[in-house]
Amino acid sequence: MSLVLAVNAGSSSLKISLFRRSADNAANPALLLSSSTSSIFAPPARFKLNFVALQHRSLSEEVDSIYDHESAFKHFLYRLKEEASVDTIDIKHIAHRVVHGGDYISPVMIFEESYHHIKKLSDLAPLHNGSALSVISSAIKALPHAKSIAFFDSAFHKDLPTHVATYAINQQVAHEKGLKKYGFHGLSYAFILRAVAAHLNKAPDTLNIIALHIGSGASMCAIRNGQSIDTSMGLTPLSGLPGATRAGDIDASLIFHYTSRSPAHMSHDPSISKEVKVTEAEDILNFKSGWKALTGTADFKEITEKADTSVLSDPISRTADPNTLAFRIMLDRILHFAGAYHLALHGNVDALVFAGGVGERSAELRRAVGEAVACLGFAVIDETKNSQVNDDEGIIVDIGKGDERKRMLVCHTDEQLEMAIECSLANEFWV
Ligand SMILES: Nc1ncnc2c1ncn2[C@@H]1O[C@H](COP(=O)(O)OP(=O)(O)O)[C@@H](O)[C@H]1O
Ligand SMILES: CC(=O)OP(=O)(O)O
Ligand SMILES: [Mg+2]
Numbered sequence: 001m002s003l004v005l006a007v008n009a010g011s012s013s014l015k016i017s018l019f020r021r022s023a024d025n026a027a028n029p030a031l032l033l034s035s036s037t038s039s040i041f042a043p044p045a046r047f048k049l050n051f052v053a054l055q056h057r058s059l060s061e062e063v064d065s066i067y068d069h070e071s072a073f074k075h076f077l078y079r080l081k082e083e084a085s086v087d088t089i090d091i092k093h094i095a096h097r098v099v100h101g102g103d104y105i106s107p108v109m110i111f112e113e114s115y116h117h118i119k120k121l122s123d124l125a126p127l128h129n130g131s132a133l134s135v136i137s138s139a140i141k142a143l144p145h146a147k148s149i150a151f152f153d154s155a156f157h158k159d160l161p162t163h164v165a166t167y168a169i170n171q172q173v174a175h176e177k178g179l180k181k182y183g184f185h186g187l188s189y190a191f192i193l194r195a196v197a198a199h200l201n202k203a204p205d206t207l208n209i210i211a212l213h214i215g216s217g218a219s220m221c222a223i224r225n226g227q228s229i230d231t232s233m234g235l236t237p238l239s240g241l242p243g244a245t246r247a248g249d250i251d252a253s254l255i256f257h258y259t260s261r262s263p264a265h266m267s268h269d270p271s272i273s274k275e276v277k278v279t280e281a282e283d284i285l286n287f288k289s290g291w292k293a294l295t296g297t298a299d300f301k302e303i304t305e306k307a308d309t310s311v312l313s314d315p316i317s318r319t320a321d322p323n324t325l326a327f328r329i330m331l332d333r334i335l336h337f338a339g340a341y342h343l344a345l346h347g348n349v350d351a352l353v354f355a356g357g358v359g360e361r362s363a364e365l366r367r368a369v370g371e372a373v374a375c376l377g378f379a380v381i382d383e384t385k386n387s388q389v390n391d392d393e394g395i396i397v398d399i400g401k402g403d404e405r406k407r408m409l410v411c412h413t414d415e416q417l418e419m420a421i422e423c424s425l426a427n428e429f430w431v
Contacts, residue, residue, distance in 0.1 A: 096151065
């Protein structure tokens with residue numbers, strides 16, 4: 001038996017699915033079980049395991065001993081041994097989501113060289129690559145017979161137009177240091193493209209999509225003829241939309257002012273800029289910002305429940321309530337990119353697609369975005385369909401009122417399944 005274990009280390013979660021590959025139907029790996037550990041850095045972490053092959057028997061527990069991705073992975077292996085009749089020797093491949101691939105534009109087997117390449121990129125994805133590597137090392141130790149393969153988030157954006165990928169800085173330095181827009185959430189966008197193409201019965205390379213992946217990390221992507229032509233994250237997953245603990249786009253100078261000790265000190269000491277340590281700046285912008293910094297919670301559901309959504313359509317709202325403000329900021333930044341991507345696609349858009357933990361679950365955010373983009377010719381959201389979207393529905397849910405205008409869709413994105421499909425189809429990994 002050939003089993004593929006697909007492991008997705010997100011910034012706040014570890015999602016793992018186990019698939020069976022059959023050689024004569026490699027494009028459709030069969031899901032055997034799935035697991036998710038959420039709130040990894042907001043203890044207690046919640047661990048869930050769902051045995052699809054066993055009438056969906058499931059297990060859900062709070063686990064005090066989980067405090068990072070590696071301990072979450074170890075807990076998964078422990079539960080796999082205890083609860084599932086899976087012989088781990090049958091796990092022939094482990095597909096790992098790695099957020100930053102740098103120059104790697106297709107999946108690679110983990111050997112010493114590729115491991116160090118990913119490690120070198122850790123500074124460019126501080127919430128991700130290190131966590132993924134800790135899980136990769138742990139997996140190699142626990143399942144030494146299996147091939148570990150890295151699948152990169154950045155790969156989907158490999159053909160970004162040069163003018164989109166280039167920052168307006170000294171180009172010699174940019175080339176030497178690889179300072180350009182890479183873009184992330186690519187496994188999710190590849191899955192969304194695949195799923196929307198199947199839903200609309202169109203070839204992926206004819207599809208134009210504005211995709212929103214809104215989770216702890218949030219980004220958007222303009223897809224033209226099946227290819228990413230722009231995306232909101234950049235050199236690192238920090239830029240673009242705010243996230244749970246990420247600032248998103250700011251004036252780059254802000255960080256120098258943020259970290260200065262006091263205005264008096266600043267005006268008298270010309271060497272003030274030397275005080276700003278890169279690590280401190282990154283720590284602030286990646287871990288101590290975002291909607292958690294605005295409201296005190298990383299849980300967008302709680303923010304939505306407390307926010308006063310009645311002020312959303314007021315263009316000059318001056319709300320000071322933190323939850324309303326956090327919601328309003330997300331909406332504002334999403335609309336900023338939606339407008340830009342609509343133009344980049346010359347208004348020729350098949351669908352706007354919501355995905356990610358927030359995108360798939362926040363009917364309020366979808367409603368607010370829907371009301372705003374309707375003026376661009378998108379289908380009006382059917383509130384009954386919108387409020388009834390749930391995790392158990394099909395992969396794509398059409399929440400529009402059913403006309404043939406630009407569609408409004410929700411996609412239950414599945415980065416693990418995307419990796420399993422890509423892994424199963426890649427003959428070079430099966431020789
Ligand atoms: N019902 C909900 N409404 C709004 N946000 C939600 C809901 N359920 C979960 N979320 C948010 O989804 C986010 C996690 O998204 P996810 O895509 O799973 O994260 P990760 O970036 O770790 O992959 C969390 O910020 C959580 O608060
Ligand atoms: C790239 C990124 O931000 O990923 P995640 O949303 O899984 O944290
Ligand atoms: Mg994620």
